[in-house]
Amino acid sequence: MRISRKRMRSMEKTEMLFSEIYGKYYSAVAAILRAAVSGTLTEVEITRIVRDKAFVESTLRIPAALKTEEWPLIDFSLRTPLAHEPGTPLSLLEKRWMKALLTDPRIRLFDPPPLGLDGVAPLFEPGIFVWYDRYTDGDPYEDETYVKHFRTVLTALREKRKIRICFRSHRGVEHEWECIPYRLEYSPKDDKFRVQTKSPRGNGLTVNVARVINCELLEPYEDSEYSPPTAREKSLIMELVDERNALERAMLHFSHLKREAERIGENRYKITIYYEREDETEILIRFLSFGPKLIVTGPERFVSLVRERVQRQMELSRI
Numbered sequence: 404m405r406i407s408r409k410r411m412r413s414m415e416k417t418e419m420l421f422s423e424i425y426g427k428y429y430s431a432v433a434a435i436l437r438a439a440v441s442g443t444l445t446e447v448e449i450t451r452i453v454r455d456k457a458f459v460e461s462t463l464r465i466p467a468a469l470k471t472e473e474w475p476l477i478d479f480s481l482r483t484p485l486a487h488e489p490g491t492p493l494s495l496l497e498k499r500w501m502k503a504l505l506t507d508p509r510i511r512l513f514d515p516p517p518l519g520l521d522g523v524a525p526l527f528e529p530g531i532f533v534w535y536d537r538y539t540d541g542d543p544y545e546d547e548t549y550v551k552h553f554r555t556v557l558t559a560l561r562e563k564r565k566i567r568i569c570f571r572s573h574r575g576v577e578h579e580w581e582c583i584p585y586r587l588e589y590s591p592k593d594d595k596f597r598v599q600t601k602s603p604r605g606n607g608l609t610v611n612v613a614r615v616i617n618c619e620l621l622e623p624y625e626d627s628e629y630s631p632p633t634a635r636e637k638s639l640i641m642e643l644v645d646e647r648n649a650l651e652r653a654m655l656h657f658s659h660l661k662r663e664a665e666r667i668g669e670n671r672y673k674i675t676i677y678y679e680r681e682d683e684t685e686i687l688i689r690f691l692s693f694g695p696k697l698i699v700t701g702p703e704r705f706v707s708l709v710r711e712r713v714q715r716q717m718e719l720s721r722i
Contacts, residue, residue, distance in 0.1 A: 425494050431456040431465060433491065436476060439483040446470075446481070493519070499526035508544035509589070512553050512596075534594075541594025542613045552615040556598050559584050565621035568600070570614045577616065580608060583629045587612075591659070592685050599681075601629065609681065638677050639686065640701040645670040649696040656689060673700075687712060 423429070434452045438444040446466070453465045468474045477483045493501075503525035504510055505517055543549050559566045569579045582600035589596050596612045643649055650672055654664070661677040678686050687708055690697060699706055 425491065427457045428461070428465070429491075431461065432469075432474070432476065433489045435465075435469065436483055436485055437488045439477050439481060440485055440488045442482075444477070444481045449481075495523075496526070498523045503527050509596075512544060512550060513557065514554065537592050537594050542596055542611075549613060552618045553596065553612055555618040555620060556584055556587060556612065559620055560587065562623065564623050566600075567619040567621055568598075568610060568615060569617040570610050571616060572614070580610070581621070582608065583624055585629075590685060592688065636677050637680050637683065638675055638702070639690070639699065639705055641674045641676075641690070642667070642698045642700055643672045643674055643693075644696050645672060646696060649693065653693065653697065656693075683708075 431453050434456055435444065435449055438448055438452070449466050449469065450462060453462050457465060469477055470479070472478065476485075498520055502517070502520050502523045505515065505520070506525055506529050508529075556566065558564070565581065565583050567579065567581045569577065571577055580600065580602070582602045584598050584600045586599040587596060588599065597609050598612060599607070599609050601607045643653055650664075653674060654662075657674075657676050663675045665673045667673050676686070683705075687705070690699060691709070691712060699709055
């Protein structure tokens with residue numbers, strides 16, 4: 404993903420969005436006042452809060468200004484005239500960020516209420532991003548039928564209800580499945596949502612939401628009827644040569660996964676990532692996108708998958 408230069412120049416010209424009331428001084432004093440309102444404030448606590456939330460030199464300024472009542476917020480007995488804990492309203496930057504998020508059709512699938520954002524301009528428009536690392540046949544997020552099916556599944560998840568789902572397989576064959584949905588997952592690479600389901604008999608199935616033909620809510624299920632499957636976590640061990648920002652790109656590329664990195668030599672790193680078994684094909688594709696800068700060292704099963712994939716690509720290139 405990248406941001407176009409034209410859009411970047413437009414963002415640089417935007418008006419000032421920051422205010423000092425969201426800075427460290429105000430954050431520290433607000434925490435002190437919250438402790439004073441609750442009646443737990445002590446001089447030691449004041450010093451600790453200032454040290455944790457403000458600058459190093461603030462321990463000389465803030466406690467003294469409060470104790471001498473230069474800032475008339477607490478008295479000599481460490482009590483405050485405030486009846487309620489202080490809060491910080493959303494800043495203009497936060498409101499514009501939230502308004503920008505609501506322009507994303509994927510977020511609108513969850514129907515979030517735009518309360519308090521009337522008249523607020525979004526911080527950026529969706530067109531500012533250019534995606535170069537995902538497929539172009541993503542889900543039709545603004546299609547009325549798709550939205551209806553997505554929200555039916557979402558309701559079933561929230562209300563613990565069974566569903567009867569009719570869908571079309573990748574071969575074009577229609578199937579009907581009465582099941583319990585237990586997770587909605589999103590694939591950034593495919594730009595698609597999938598619903599993971601399980602029948603009361605124990606059979607599991609993952610269905611692309613875009614392939615759903617009809618989805619019907621059924622009765623609530625009892626906890627005794629179903630227990631969520633345990634995640635089948637797998638690991639992948641790789642060695643990376645840090646050239647042309649390869650390490651930074653790898654950390655960003657796999658940022659949504661649990662991972663560990665260890666330096667093992669000059670510009671060489673050992674990276675271990677953990678993923679669910681169902682995502683193995685996507686992880687394989689992501690790994691291969693790095694070319695020779697990233698080498699898989701284990702487990703042997705994944706090494707075999709890499710060999711098979713490369714061999715298949717070589718055979719196709721000869722056709």
